[in-house]
Amino acid sequence: MRVIIIGGVAGGMSAATRLRRLDENAHIIVLERTGHVSFANCGLPYHVGGVIPERSSLLLQTPQSLAARFRLDVRVATEATRIDRENKVVHVRNLATGATEELPYDKVILSPGARPVRPPILGIERALTLRDIEDTDAMVAAVRGQKTAVVIGGGFIGIEVAENLVHQGLEVALIEALPQVMAPLDPEMAAPVHDALRKGGVDLHLGSGVTAIGEATVTLADGTELPADVVVAAIGVRPDITLAAEAGLTVGERGGIAVDANHLTNDPDIYAVGDAVEKIDALDGSATLVPLANTANLAGRRVADHIAGLPTSNRPVLGTAIVKVFDLTVAATGANEKRLQASGRPYRAIHTHPASHAGYYPGAEGMALKLLVDPETDAILGAQGVGGEGVDKRIDVIATAITGGLRASDLAELELAYAPPYGSAKDAVNMLGHVADNLRSGVTRSIQWHELDAAVAGGATVIDVRTPGEFAAGSIPGARLVPVDELRDRVDELPEGLLVVHCAVGIRGHTAVRILAQLGRDAVNLDGGYKTWAAGRDSRD
Amino acid sequence: MRVIIIGGVAGGMSAATRLRRLDENAHIIVLERTGHVSFANCGLPYHVGGVIPERSSLLLQTPQSLAARFRLDVRVATEATRIDRENKVVHVRNLATGATEELPYDKVILSPGARPVRPPILGIERALTLRDIEDTDAMVAAVRGQKTAVVIGGGFIGIEVAENLVHQGLEVALIEALPQVMAPLDPEMAAPVHDALRKGGVDLHLGSGVTAIGEATVTLADGTELPADVVVAAIGVRPDITLAAEAGLTVGERGGIAVDANHLTNDPDIYAVGDAVEKIDALDGSATLVPLANTANLAGRRVADHIAGLPTSNRPVLGTAIVKVFDLTVAATGANEKRLQASGRPYRAIHTHPASHAGYYPGAEGMALKLLVDPETDAILGAQGVGGEGVDKRIDVIATAITGGLRASDLAELELAYAPPYGSAKDAVNMLGHVADNLRSGVTRSIQWHELDAAVAGGATVIDVRTPGEFAAGSIPGARLVPVDELRDRVDELPEGLLVVHCAVGIRGHTAVRILAQLGRDAVNLDGGYKTWAAGRDSRD
Numbered sequence A, B: 001m002r003v004i005i006i007g008g009v010a011g012g013m014s015a016a017t018r019l020r021r022l023d024e025n026a027h028i029i030v031l032e033r034t035g036h037v038s039f040a041n042c043g044l045p046y047h048v049g050g051v052i053p054e055r056s057s058l059l060l061q062t063p064q065s066l067a068a069r070f071r072l073d074v075r076v077a078t079e080a081t082r083i084d085r086e087n088k089v090v091h092v093r094n095l096a097t098g099a100t101e102e103l104p105y106d107k108v109i110l111s112p113g114a115r116p117v118r119p120p121i122l123g124i125e126r127a128l129t130l131r132d133i134e135d136t137d138a139m140v141a142a143v144r145g146q147k148t149a150v151v152i153g154g155g156f157i158g159i160e161v162a163e164n165l166v167h168q169g170l171e172v173a174l175i176e177a178l179p180q181v182m183a184p185l186d187p188e189m190a191a192p193v194h195d196a197l198r199k200g201g202v203d204l205h206l207g208s209g210v211t212a213i214g215e216a217t218v219t220l221a222d223g224t225e226l227p228a229d230v231v232v233a234a235i236g237v238r239p240d241i242t243l244a245a246e247a248g249l250t251v252g253e254r255g256g257i258a259v260d261a262n263h264l265t266n267d268p269d270i271y272a273v274g275d276a277v278e279k280i281d282a283l284d285g286s287a288t289l290v291p292l293a294n295t296a297n298l299a300g301r302r303v304a305d306h307i308a309g310l311p312t313s314n315r316p317v318l319g320t321a322i323v324k325v326f327d328l329t330v331a332a333t334g335a336n337e338k339r340l341q342a343s344g345r346p347y348r349a350i351h352t353h354p355a356s357h358a359g360y361y362p363g364a365e366g367m368a369l370k371l372l373v374d375p376e377t378d379a380i381l382g383a384q385g386v387g388g389e390g391v392d393k394r395i396d397v398i399a400t401a402i403t404g405g406l407r408a409s410d411l412a413e414l415e416l417a418y419a420p421p422y423g424s425a426k427d428a429v430n431m432l433g434h435v436a437d438n439l440r441s442g443v444t445r446s447i448q449w450h451e452l453d454a455a456v457a458g459g460a461t462v463i464d465v466r467t468p469g470e471f472a473a474g475s476i477p478g479a480r481l482v483p484v485d486e487l488r489d490r491v492d493e494l495p496e497g498l499l500v501v502h503c504a505v506g507i508r509g510h511t512a513v514r515i516l517a518q519l520g521r522d523a524v525n526l527d528g529g530y531k532t533w534a535a536g537r538d539s540r541d
């Protein structure tokens, strides 16, 4: 059996090593256009920043090491230029010598990845992108001795590159055409990320695209001109479908290679995985693009299984993702509120602001969590977390709960490992479950930060149940202060009609709503309290 | 409705606050024997050690604060001396004044906790125990100015106390009658904990109980006499069933109060929760004692729900637990191998030694993980983790997977948040799933460290597939070195019969087994490789 794998990094090389373990006799050829295989794409920005000082740390394997251990025929600087499906040969070109060759195959695995998007901006030729080792070498060289940089695009890679250029001592501006960075986040969750970037020294420009790249400057739509010795384009990536499309393989509506339940394209001898393919969205089964390493590696392994005759399937994806933004951790899984709103799908949103571990044990760090729940089935639709230590843990737990089919209320009952340095007796994830359970059972009601103005316009009164000190330090315009501990005695002071109660994060507000409801009042809790409201307000500035 | 809650800390106070939120009109009395309620039991050792410098940090609430916010009638230094079920009154005694009183009730919630076991050792009166604030004050005072301490018992609390006495500058010996500390761990997983304790400066004595406590010494069964200005007994806790038993409530075979699916005792007006009650074991539905804060708090809340007429249930427990041991994190969930072996239940064990995050990103720390799997159903039976950063996350993810009914092989497909500072593209939990999947599907076979001697006695040959350098640094007696990359060429050197292959952790061993199996050889992987074998050996020393 001759198997040709096109693309020698995450998806491709995972398929190759697994296939060798399953089939000692297969002839496995791995074609890679760049000069390196099996490198750590995800580490590239950190090498630019000097956080990963050794370039060699990024090179996990070499053609030699892969030949020795896995008898793989790995050819770097070798491009697959055409798949001739009729004759079952792949045309290749050695990029060093220019020599071409035709390689017969029984099976092809396509894992060609994605290409950075280069928008048609005047002067874009000067912009660097970051995808492989060669790009990294070029960026390291380009940055040396320079003073200013403009990074275009506030996604994962743009943010990582911006932070790392700051580490190298450059003055860095980050430009995002949308009003927020990090598309997987909802606006109020992105607000602390904006703060972290600014605090880290990044000159953040939101809601204004780049109109031109000059010789030493970048011009924004709002007229701002920024100094730019270095320009990096990190606007996103697009599936690399060149080969596939030319070979007549089906490309889906999202622009990725279409594959079936076994990762097969419309050609029964050609598989495709990784950034280049469309995945099945776990929320609604629609086609989606999820250019992440976990997805690519796992799918590569599954394709090897299928070739070797083991059962496997193309699993729907949640798109669990994470990024470090200076001292902040930002993570998300599943659907966000923006998407649910756009699709008209009903949902419930829950915001909390727990500590990473018991407050009485030193070093606890704060975080903001958001949970999205299906109000009919109580299914968990998605989650977001922004903060210090332990955000990754909570998002991983929730991603696992979604995969296990746990309901939002079930989170209340998870037995998570508790000792003071690690969590709380009722962990942050348990608390999300309690709140979900209270909303599901009707024990409480809440409204969202973005619904407050409409509620007030409709006659609602905002009651701030915090302390006078907290109130003085910043409050919602028009709110009346009645500390929760005085609420029972002062309830007669409150007007009739809807009362929107809030505290700092929602906990005292919850108790206050219960008191008021039992006293016959119409009360709702402002979800996430003042903190979420303020983050939402900041996101609109 | 008059509700009397006996015990004002984890289970009791969680019930009280929740009940108030659900029922503004209930008359809720909380009786607490000690001078404090709602304190952070789990923080007590850290206050002894000065890690939590302020005593006030341990006192989360006071009777006053609970009255103000929750209209709770909290009575400290007040003991419930008898429950008169016939007349539905609780007899109480004010421990300050000696005054007694009879309080009528509609419902009682018992959350009296547990009492430290005091074994009948000569001189035990001098031993301190740690359960409440008064104990803590006594220990802080007793430790001041002293030089030597002996801690009896290598469970969670014994270990925390030993570490914290080291922080206070004492010379500390830790005595454990069993051959290992930390009962939830299997022996080979406890071995690194022993190392950490010794490295931390604790004089660890295993497999030898205390026979006598003298005025300034402690004598062990093996004759060792240890200097002991301070003696701490941390042998475990026993459910506090005094009141319950005297009131004729059923006590189960494990010595805890027996409760039903609604946390009701055999009296339909008396609930019981927390350390004092028997729980339902998630593995097999048997009665079990799980004295943990998460369990107590959640059950307290559920009882309030039941009183208020909300649906609830007494959930089976996994017993997820965690402890910090100097720089080490030690965590477990579900069943361990010792228990499965003892009960004759079939299982598969998997050991891995992953890094906390991508090795190429700075600061990655190692850990040992162990997964126990039902070989028939592929159900996850339990897991253990010992190591640095990220152990808590992996155990929480696995605990969630168990609760969600995920199979071991499903772990392979979890989409966990990956960026270099947080994990690996195929996360440590995914890897456990891959190994489980390989065992399930028959792609590979493994044997355990404790099965090696028998295999060798039966004629098996041990093949070390690491490098000569690794081999020279320490190897399994009798093992033959054939590095994995040379295996295909040197297979003829290997004898017939069973080949037990091993590398450092199991990864290269896995590839080697696949090569050998396809070359027609009878090969198994030594699970967890040299590291697990060496830890197992150390556990037998």
Ligand SMILES: Cc1cc2nc3c(=O)[nH]c(=O)nc-3n(C[C@H](O)[C@H](O)[C@H](O)COP(=O)(O)OP(=O)(O)OC[C@H]3O[C@@H](n4cnc5c(N)ncnc54)[C@H](O)[C@@H]3O)c2cc1C
Pocket: A006, A007, A008, A009, A010, A011, A012, A031, A032, A033, A034, A041, A042, A043, A044, A045, A078, A079, A080, A081, A111, A112, A113, A114, A130, A131, A132, A157, A240, A243, A273, A274, A275, A276, A291, A292, A293, A294, A296, A297, A322, B418, B419, B420
């Ligand atoms: C800077 C950066 C940071 C990232 N950080 C993260 C992160 O933190 N977490 C995360 O989950 N993901 C991250 N990713 C994404 C992750 O690296 C990708 O999702 C993953 O590598 C996709 O795997 P793949 O096999 O589809 O493509 P790739 O790994 O890109 O491999 C495709 C390879 O195919 C080669 N190729 C393409 N066409 C041909 C051809 N015709 N002939 C020969 N070779 C060809 C390409 O040269 C390329 O090397 C990051 C990516 C980048 C660039």
Ligand SMILES: Cc1cc2nc3c(=O)[nH]c(=O)nc-3n(C[C@H](O)[C@H](O)[C@H](O)COP(=O)(O)OP(=O)(O)OC[C@H]3O[C@@H](n4cnc5c(N)ncnc54)[C@H](O)[C@@H]3O)c2cc1C
Pocket: A418, A419, A420, B006, B007, B008, B009, B010, B011, B012, B031, B032, B033, B034, B041, B042, B043, B044, B045, B078, B079, B080, B081, B111, B112, B113, B114, B130, B131, B132, B157, B240, B243, B273, B274, B275, B276, B291, B292, B293, B294, B296, B297, B322
């Ligand atoms: C030092 C220490 C460290 C711990 N660390 C952890 C940890 O890291 N993680 C973890 O999960 N768990 C830990 N625990 C266990 C955890 O604290 C308990 O599981 C939890 O507190 C049990 O809750 P409870 O309500 O059943 O009992 P408790 O919280 O102990 O409350 C029971 C209360 O009832 C009172 N009482 C008893 N009888 C009467 C009576 N007749 N009248 C009036 N009052 C009475 C007692 O004085 C006591 O204060 C630790 C415990 C200790 C002591």
Ligand SMILES: CC(C)(COP(=O)(O)OP(=O)(O)OC[C@H]1O[C@@H](n2cnc3c(N)ncnc32)[C@H](O)[C@@H]1OP(=O)(O)O)[C@@H](O)C(=O)NCCC(=O)NCCS
Pocket: A008, A009, A010, A013, A014, A017, A018, A021, A037, A038, A039, A040, A041, A042, A043, A060, A061, A293, A297, A301, B351, B352, B353, B425, B426, B431, B434, B435, B438, B505, B506, B507, B510, B525, B527, B528
């Ligand atoms: C590393 C790479 C070459 C894959 O190699 P690999 O041999 O499949 O992967 P690993 O070295 O992690 O080993 C995994 C194998 O060891 C097994 N394994 C892991 N731990 C084990 C243990 N303790 N005992 C037994 N087997 C174990 C796994 O089951 C798996 O084997 P399987 O696929 O047959 O089930 C490929 O993923 C790659 O090129 N990665 C770098 C690029 C990349 O991923 N970039 C994006 C992220 S930066």
Ligand SMILES: CC(C)(COP(=O)(O)OP(=O)(O)OC[C@H]1O[C@@H](n2cnc3c(N)ncnc32)[C@H](O)[C@@H]1OP(=O)(O)O)[C@@H](O)C(=O)NCCC(=O)NCCS
Pocket: A351, A352, A353, A425, A426, A431, A434, A435, A438, A505, A506, A507, A510, A525, A528, B008, B009, B010, B013, B014, B017, B018, B021, B037, B038, B039, B040, B041, B042, B043, B060, B061, B293, B297, B301
């Ligand atoms: C603290 C203690 C008094 C319980 O008080 P509590 O008010 O029930 O608990 P919290 O302050 O954590 O608040 C939890 C409540 O707020 C709600 N909540 C939490 N975050 C929220 C948010 N962001 N928005 C809305 N509601 C929220 C929860 O749903 C829960 O309410 P519910 O029970 O009605 O569902 C009790 O657990 C205790 O005494 N603990 C200390 C002792 C102890 O636990 N020791 C062992 C471990 S050291």
